[in-house]
Amino acid sequence: MAESQQPHLPLPPKPVDVDVIENAISELLRGLGQGDKSEVMSQTPRRVAELYAQSINPGDIDIEEDFKVFDNPGMQDLILVNDVHYVSLCEHHLAPAFGVAHVGYVPDRKVAGYSKLKKGLNYLARQPQLNERLVVDAVNFLEARLQPKGIAMVLRSAHCCIALRTNAPSQEVVTVIERRGALCEERYWSPLWASAVAEKPAFLGR
Incomplete structure (x- = not known):
């Protein structure tokens, strides 16, 4: 099979929106009863969002x-x-x-x-x-x-x-x-x- 005819990847990269992830994690923490912990709510949602963004769909790899x-x-x-x-x-x-x-x-x-x-x-x-x-x-x-x-x-x-x-x-x-x-x-x-x-x-x- 010629290189140009190789099949596409079965799971191609998907767009990642860090802000959407951050908001969702904030809601998750509230749902888990952690919304009153300022040290958790202030930084954890962004950290989790960035972790998932770095872990999924590595954009620097072709x-x-x-x-x-x-x-x-x-x-x-x-x-x-x-x-x-x-x-x-x-x-x-x-x-x-x-x-x-x-x-x-x-x-x-x-x-x-x-x-x-x-x-x-x-x-x-x-x-x-x-x-x-x-x-x-x-x-x-x-x-x-x-x-x-x-x-x-x-x-x-x-x-x-x-x-x-x-x-x-x-x-x-x-x-x-x-x-x-x-x-x-x-x-x-x-x-x-x-x-x-x-x-x-x-x-x-x-």
Whole structure:
């Protein structure tokens, strides 16, 4: 597929209005019974608004321009990239989710720099998301640009919405998988899966 024919991103950047966010957070705090705390109401809404603006839709990244691929120098077997950390927002509760991705692909004519795999995933993660959508979007993104013989991704994440509801640190690990082509074959899939579940993600402790 020629570069000019590459598909558009599944979740393109959306406009962010910091003032609207600030006003909404002020109302949220009042609704939570915090409106009488001047130290909270004076600065917190703006801080939260700026945090969300910086965390969602990073405007300084042109992912289409940044994501470069290279001619395959002759690699015929599996390429694994493990422990790619990402942070996203749970679409249902707007609470952070901390995750680790494990990616494997069998190249055909193209390979990608390892940092580009991380950049593509993080671009798609930095907006309200569902893990089930994120893994599909990320694999679609990589598959369209690499056109490999096979590709798979394992996402393992912990969700703050669980911790907030239970008032306890979340130790549950949610795992979602998407695999295609040659990565459905056991000889390629087994090394990726073994490395993905070998240890708990570092942010959950060992």
